Amino acid sequence: MSSTSPLASAPAPHRDFIRDLVAADAASNRYGREIATRFPPEPNGFPHLGHVKSICLNFGIRDEFGGRCNLRFDDTNPFTEDIKYVEAFKRDVRWLGFEWDAELYTSDYFGRLYEIAEHLVMDGKAYVDSQTEDEIRERRGTVTTTGTASPFRDRAVDENLSLLRRMRAGDFDDGAHVLRASIDMAHPNMVMRDPLLLRIRRASHYRQGDAWCLYPLYDFAHGLSDAIEGITHSLCTLEFKDNRDVYEWLVRAAGFVRPPEQTEFARLELDYTMLSKRKLLRLVNEGFVSGWDDPRMPTIAGMRRRGVTPEALRKFCDVIGVARKPARTELATFEHAVRDDLNMRVPRVMCVLRPLKVVITNFPEGEVEWHEASSYPRDVPLTGSRTIPFSRELYIERDDFMEAPPSKFYRLAPGREVRLRYGYFVTCSDVVKDASGNVVEVHCTYDPATRGGDAPDGRKVSGTIHWVSARHALECELRLYDRLFTVPNPDDVPDGLDFVSVLNPESLVTVRNAQIEPSVAKDAPGSRYQFERTGYFVSDATDSKPGALVFNRTVTLRDSWAKIKDK
RNA sequence: UGCCCCUUCGUCCAAUGGCAGGACAGCGGCCUUUGGAGCCGCGAAUCUUGGUUCGAAUCCAAGAGGGGCAACCA
Numbered sequence: 001m002s003s004t005s006p007l008a009s010a011p012a013p014h015r016d017f018i019r020d021l022v023a024a025d026a027a028s029n030r031y032g033r034e035i036a037t038r039f040p041p042e043p044n045g046f047p048h049l050g051h052v053k054s055i056c057l058n059f060g061i062r063d064e065f066g067g068r069c070n071l072r073f074d075d076t077n078p079f080t081e082d083i084k085y086v087e088a089f090k091r092d093v094r095w096l097g098f099e100w101d102a103e104l105y106t107s108d109y110f111g112r113l114y115e116i117a118e119h120l121v122m123d124g125k126a127y128v129d130s131q132t133e134d135e136i137r138e139r140r141g142t143v144t145t146t147g148t149a150s151p152f153r154d155r156a157v158d159e160n161l162s163l164l165r166r167m168r169a170g171d172f173d174d175g176a177h178v179l180r181a182s183i184d185m186a187h188p189n190m191v192m193r194d195p196l197l198l199r200i201r202r203a204s205h206y207r208q209g210d211a212w213c214l215y216p217l218y219d220f221a222h223g224l225s226d227a228i229e230g231i232t233h234s235l236c237t238l239e240f241k242d243n244r245d246v247y248e249w250l251v252r253a254a255g256f257v258r259p260p261e262q263t264e265f266a267r268l269e270l271d272y273t274m275l276s277k278r279k280l281l282r283l284v285n286e287g288f289v290s291g292w293d294d295p296r297m298p299t300i301a302g303m304r305r306r307g308v309t310p311e312a313l314r315k316f317c318d319v320i321g322v323a324r325k326p327a328r329t330e331l332a333t334f335e336h337a338v339r340d341d342l343n344m345r346v347p348r349v350m351c352v353l354r355p356l357k358v359v360i361t362n363f364p365e366g367e368v369e370w371h372e373a374s375s376y377p378r379d380v381p382l383t384g385s386r387t388i389p390f391s392r393e394l395y396i397e398r399d400d401f402m403e404a405p406p407s408k409f410y411r412l413a414p415g416r417e418v419r420l421r422y423g424y425f426v427t428c429s430d431v432v433k434d435a436s437g438n439v440v441e442v443h444c445t446y447d448p449a450t451r452g453g454d455a456p457d458g459r460k461v462s463g464t465i466h467w468v469s470a471r472h473a474l475e476c477e478l479r480l481y482d483r484l485f486t487v488p489n490p491d492d493v494p495d496g497l498d499f500v501s502v503l504n505p506e507s508l509v510t511v512r513n514a515q516i517e518p519s520v521a522k523d524a525p526g527s528r529y530q531f532e533r534t535g536y537f538v539s540d541a542t543d544s545k546p547g548a549l550v551f552n553r554t555v556t557l558r559d560s561w562a563k564i565k566d567k
Numbered sequence: 568u569g570c571c572c573c574u575u576c577g578u579c580c581a582a583u584g585g586c587a588g589g590a591c592a593g594c595g596g597c598c599u600u601u602g603g604a605g606c607c608g609c610g611a612a613u614c615u616u617g618g619u620u621c622g623a624a625u626c627c628a629a630g631a632g633g634g635g636c637a638a639c640c641a
Contacts, residue, residue: 188569218640319580327579
């Protein structure tokens with residue numbers, strides 16, 4: 001995609017081995033049809049960051065090559081799937097900014113799949129196995145020993161067909177028989193040792209109801225579904241590598257010409273983050289988080305509530321790329337993508353997280369000044385401003401005052417002059433302490449000539465701090481989120497422990513008496529901000545109400561003071 | 568004691584037989600009404616051994632290391 005337009009929009013995604021492969025296939029018209037991909041989630045949980053990578057890849061290729069991309073729910077397991085997950089996927093794919101060319105369900109292919117099964121039987125390529133589950137496992141062999149044939153492997157075609165039809169008709173109990181592909185019980189690839197195709201399950205399917213008692217397994221359903229839809233490039237993660245042999249065997253045995261081909265890429269692994277649906281489900285079910293949309297969850301719903309934007313997610317996926325090497329990405333890479341996006345689009349406001357009262361002793365009691373404050377710094381090409389009240393009593397951040405400051409501390413201290421952002425220069429004249437010696441109030445004098453924050457005499461201050469007017473500020477609740485786990489790889493914990501043991505007890509710190517400038521009072525829930533000097537925040541879409549504002553911290557700002565302080 | 572995949576800066580990704588490059592992170596500096604952002608600079612890698620070649624990160628061989636596979640899950 002070259003662009004000579006001066007109005008060129010989003011930069012082209014980085015190249016990767018899959019895009020190169022698709023480009024070559026498109027150039028040679030290898031499949032004789034348009035490039036077609038699909039995003040094929042199983043609706044048994046909420047979409048998470050791992051799905052985002054797959055969504056960006058599959059839809060991104062569609063957009064780049066002008067083909068199509070289906071959203072297909074791989075709903076072959078009636079025990080785990082639910083319509084609420086289908087809805088979550090649809091909502092979240094759209095939220096990411098992608099629209100599918102068709103919404104499809106593997107379960108809608110059950111009839112077609114059954115027909116293919118009959119044909120495989122008639123061709124002698126599949127048989128009904130009547131062993132128990134344990135016997136089947138037993139005879140599959142191990143990675144170092146070959147398997148042995150089922151005693152039912154050589155059943156006559158007619159008998160297989162009749163059995164299969166009776167399975168379909170519901171004549172047998174669950175588990176009495178299965179349909180298996182007749183491939184090779186001694187195959188070095190375990191997956192090729194006569195994979196199971198259909199199993200009997202008396203279960204109500206969230207979409208098909210009780211129409212079927214025969215359910216296809218992944219290996220049977222996936223490749224054939226791709227082939228039925230005319231997919232050209234079937235992209236999946238590395239753990240399906242071995243299944244590719246079955247995929248190819250099946251689409252050929254079923255007679256598809258120029259069938260789709262599977263290509264595997266490494267799944268996303270992110271430090272301090274859990275991306276296993278099964279384990280995320282446990283966090284939800286056992287109450288470690290408030291739900292799938294808990295802002296600490298790496299689900300799209302959670303990240304959205306946290307304040308992350310779709311653009312940031314797409315940028316992140318572009319930056320991490322797509323490769324065949326299993327890889328773990330540092331959290332900093334993700335946080336950079338989030339900050340980088342938010343920096344250019346959200347207004348700044350002032351909010352004091354942990355208030356310390358400041359009295360401006362030479363400012364008249366009862367008087368209020370309204371100061372104009374730009375909503376964006378000079379290097380963000382957006383305009384907008386609000387007015388903020390200044391009065392005799394203010395709150396500043398407790399961390400912005402030190403009675404005995406170390407050498408690199410640029411903020412307020414006894415005798416020190418600092419700038420109150422968009423306010424005045426103030427100088428600390430006095431400190432009020434409680435009985436146990438804690439600073440409870442700071443007294444300052446202000447220089448009226450520095451209104452707005454500029455000194456006419458050109459003198460400089462070393463620090464600028466944020467503040468709010470005590471009388472006008474709105475008390476609000478802040479939810480300070482941090483990484484959910486204390487170790488980079490929560491999947492890799494010492495023997496005898498599991499990932500729950502490395503949950504971060506401080507992943508959520510709630511601050512109830514933060515003070516925010518009044519300009520945000522009427523903003524819609526879900527509004528995003530940068531709280532100057534502290535981080536990016538979003539008002540909680542469900543819990544924030546006028547008069548009872550709640551903000552979620554999306555991500556902190558980079559904090560170079562923290563590094564200095566730690567030395 | 569099998570089959571398959573993988574191995575490039577701390578991390579992620581490029582380089583498709585021809586000058587190992589980008590991003591994040593780190594470090595130093597500049598600038599700054601956010602200790603934010605931005606700008607400039609620095610350090611930082613081809614797993615090993617052998618082979619092919621004028622030339623190898625790239626091709627070949629062997630080894631080492633990492634990962635996947637033995638659900639009627641996907």
